[in-house]
Amino acid sequence: MIEAPPEEPRELNAAADYVRVELVSRGFDTKRGRVQALAEMSLRARAGEVVAVVGPSGCGKTTLLELICGLQKPDSGTVRAEPAALMPQRDLLLPWLTAIDNAGLSLRARGVSRDEARRTVAPWLERFGLARFERTRPAELSGGMRQRVSFLRTLLAGKPVLALDEPFASLDAITRQEMQGWLAHVLASEPQTVILVTHDVEEAVMLGDRVVVMSPRPGRTVSEIEVTLPRPRRRTDAAVVELRERALAALGVGT
Amino acid sequence: MRRARRVLPAALLLLALIGMWELYVDLKGPTFSLILPPPHQVAKALYDDRSLLWSSFLVTAQEVLLGILLATVLGVVLSVAIHFSPTLRRATYPLIVASQAVPVAVFAPVLAFWLGFGILPKLVVVAIVSFFSIVVATTAALATVDPDLLKLMRTFDASRLTTFRHVEFPSALPGVFTGAKIAVAVSVIGAVFAEYTGSNSGLGYVILVSEPQLLVARGVAAVVILSLFAIALFSLLALAERLALPWAYRPREEHPA
Numbered sequence: 001m002i003e004a005p006p007e008e009p010r011e012l013n014a015a016a017d018y019v020r021v022e023l024v025s026r027g028f029d030t031k032r033g034r035v036q037a038l039a040e041m042s043l044r045a046r047a048g049e050v051v052a053v054v055g056p057s058g059c060g061k062t063t064l065l066e067l068i069c070g071l072q073k074p075d076s077g078t079v080r081a082e083p084a085a086l087m088p089q090r091d092l093l094l095p096w097l098t099a100i101d102n103a104g105l106s107l108r109a110r111g112v113s114r115d116e117a118r119r120t121v122a123p124w125l126e127r128f129g130l131a132r133f134e135r136t137r138p139a140e141l142s143g144g145m146r147q148r149v150s151f152l153r154t155l156l157a158g159k160p161v162l163a164l165d166e167p168f169a170s171l172d173a174i175t176r177q178e179m180q181g182w183l184a185h186v187l188a189s190e191p192q193t194v195i196l197v198t199h200d201v202e203e204a205v206m207l208g209d210r211v212v213v214m215s216p217r218p219g220r221t222v223s224e225i226e227v228t229l230p231r232p233r234r235r236t237d238a239a240v241v242e243l244r245e246r247a248l249a250a251l252g253v254g255t
Numbered sequence: 256m257r258r259a260r261r262v263l264p265a266a267l268l269l270l271a272l273i274g275m276w277e278l279y280v281d282l283k284g285p286t287f288s289l290i291l292p293p294p295h296q297v298a299k300a301l302y303d304d305r306s307l308l309w310s311s312f313l314v315t316a317q318e319v320l321l322g323i324l325l326a327t328v329l330g331v332v333l334s335v336a337i338h339f340s341p342t343l344r345r346a347t348y349p350l351i352v353a354s355q356a357v358p359v360a361v362f363a364p365v366l367a368f369w370l371g372f373g374i375l376p377k378l379v380v381v382a383i384v385s386f387f388s389i390v391v392a393t394t395a396a397l398a399t400v401d402p403d404l405l406k407l408m409r410t411f412d413a414s415r416l417t418t419f420r421h422v423e424f425p426s427a428l429p430g431v432f433t434g435a436k437i438a439v440a441v442s443v444i445g446a447v448f449a450e451y452t453g454s455n456s457g458l459g460y461v462i463l464v465s466e467p468q469l470l471v472a473r474g475v476a477a478v479v480i481l482s483l484f485a486i487a488l489f490s491l492l493a494l495a496e497r498l499a500l501p502w503a504y505r506p507r508e509e510h511p512a
Contacts, residue, residue: 069410086410088403095502096425108421109413137502157411 018161018193019045019068019084024077025218026063037063039218040077043195045161050187050194052208054201054247060219061197062089065163068195082193085157087164091150093138100125100134103149106157124152128186144175148182155192164196168203180206181232188231201247205240206233213250223250292472297479300472307461308473312480314457318374318446319488322381326442327435329382330389337390338397338423355387359445363452372453380449385442389434396430397423429503432496439489443481 021043027036037060045051055061066072069084085106093102101108103125104117112120125131128148138146147167154162167183168176180203187194187207198204204211205227213223225247229239273294280293288296301308337344359380366376400423408418450459458477465474497504 066406069406071406071409083412084410086407088407090403092401092404092407094404094422094425096500105421106411109408109411109417111417139502159410163410 016047017044017080018047018049019043019051019081019195020078021064021068021081022078024064024067024074024079026060026067026072026074027218036218038067038074039220041214041220043212043221045193045195047160047193048191050192050196050207050209051212052196052198052204052210053212053214054198054204054251055214055219056216056251057199059214059217061199061214062165064219065165065195065197068161069163082160084161084163084195085154085159087151087154087162087167089165089167089169091138091146091170093141093146093149093153095138098135098137099130099141099145099149102138103152103156106153109157120156121152124156128152142175143171144179147171147179151183151186155190160193162192162194164194166198167196169199176200176203177235183207184232201244201251202235202240205243205247206235211243211247213247223247225250289469289471292475296472297475300470300476301479304473304476308458308476308480311456311458311461311477312484314374315443315446315450315459315481316484318377318449318457319381319442319484321374322378322446323385323435323438323442325378326382326385326389326438327431330386330434331393331431334390334393334397334427335419335424337394338419344394351387351390354383359384359448360451363449366449367453376452377446377449377454377457381442381445384445385435385438388437388441389431392430392434392437393427396427396433400426428500429496432492432500436489436492439485439492443485443488447481 023040024038026038027034067079068081069086100118100121104121107117168179184207208227211225212221215222233240277293280288366379370376447459450457451463454460458481461477462474
């Protein structure tokens with residue numbers, strides 16, 4: 001069940017749950033029979049909280065995000081969430097649009113005119129270090145730049161919740177670390193309620209306020225780890241390493 | 256230099272085929288050349304009849320260009336309608352396929368009866384034969400838009416129409432060009448057959464009247480021009496696509512996975 005957005009102006013009320021997924025099950029009929037993606041999965045995100053969801057490939061993480069975004073309905077259980085905008089795994093930038101128009105697509109989707117969308121997007125591109133690439137099409141942008149444009153597009157949708165689906169999975173290791181640092185920085189200056197799905201445990205610990213560990217399919221929560229470490233965090237900090245090991249252990253990966 | 260090396264294989268093959276043709280007609284004797292004239296006679300006809308062939312070419316080229324344009328406009332409109340209505344798709348697709356199986360020569364007289372002997376019935380014939388590939392390629396392009404992209408637009412609260420305008424329609428444009436390029440060859444054939452019925456101009460008319468007048472070389476010269484025209488039109492469409500949709504063009508070497 002998806003609730004309508006609240007009437008009052010949006011403010012980060014730390015007491016409120018922006019996302020509450022309770023005992024949700026969801027399966028699909030495929031040619032090879034029924035596949036259970038999620039089994040009694042539960043998860044919650046408070047306003048302004050970054051919840052990182054880690055799990056092995058195919059544990060229903062994308063299904064979870066689509067349920068939160070209202071793109072699917074659960075077979076059983078309840079999904080209550082503020083409106084959420086998706087940032088897909090592949091950047092899905094439109095090849096015929098320049099960076100500024102791609103980032104503005106979520107504004108255009110709501111009927112904002114092209115000129116007004118550009119005026120809104122331009123200062124953000126500047127902040128994201130993309131000012132020089134305003135008029136560049138995706139084919140000429142690097143992987144990291146494309147993900148920044150894609151993130152900006154989702155951010156500008158103006159939804160209370162951002163649903164990020166393995167946003168950096170397709171990047172090379174060096175760019176991925178840079179982008180993780182960049183996203184941590186953006187979220188520090190611009191608090192958002194985020195559900196970040198990833199299979200990278202380190203990414204989860206670096207970015208999340210809380211790490212939710214999922215089981216292999218059918219996916220459900222096997223462990224929740226509060227990450228109370230101050231930011232910016234460093235990969236090599238003993239506390240980060242320790243939390244990473246705890247998450248890996250919860251995933252059943254021995255170290 | 257590299258360009259020369261690229262066209263060299265095609266040029267050599269063409270020369271070899273022309274040489275074999277010349278030799279073959281030579282071996283068969285002079286009577287056979289009334290059925291299939293040797294290349295040097297065709298070349299002579301191309302030169303001697305150049306003013307007739309040129310004015311005829313202009314007529315046929317106009318029919319083909321306008322016919323493809325008409326087919327493109329109607330084809331895109333129908334493809335969009337089909338995209339929005341599965342019922343319409345089920346209703347029209349069998350008819351569109353069937354329209355391809357009807358030999359042009361059969362309905363050309365009917366069109367002449369309805370539309371007279373001017374350029375209009377020729378346009379309609381060219382449009383009918385071109386329509387199929389344009390509709391098939393465009394509907395396919397509309398139907399294969401990345402479903403994840405459509406989901407994304409839904410999370411941005413985009414209406415069906417907004418998604419169509421910003422995402423589906425632009426991504427289907429390369430399909431329109433593909434359909435038009437495929438249509439080039441059949442549209443030329445269509446124009447020729449349309450001119451067989453009720454016309455007194457165009458390269459099809461030249462072909463039709465050359466044979467009974469024992470001017471076979473002139474007829475073959477007209478065919479040569481039609482072939483060159485098809486190549487030129489195809490290349491022109493490819494060029495137009497690259498200029499209009501540069502984002503859809505990828506050099507073969509760096510095709511992304």
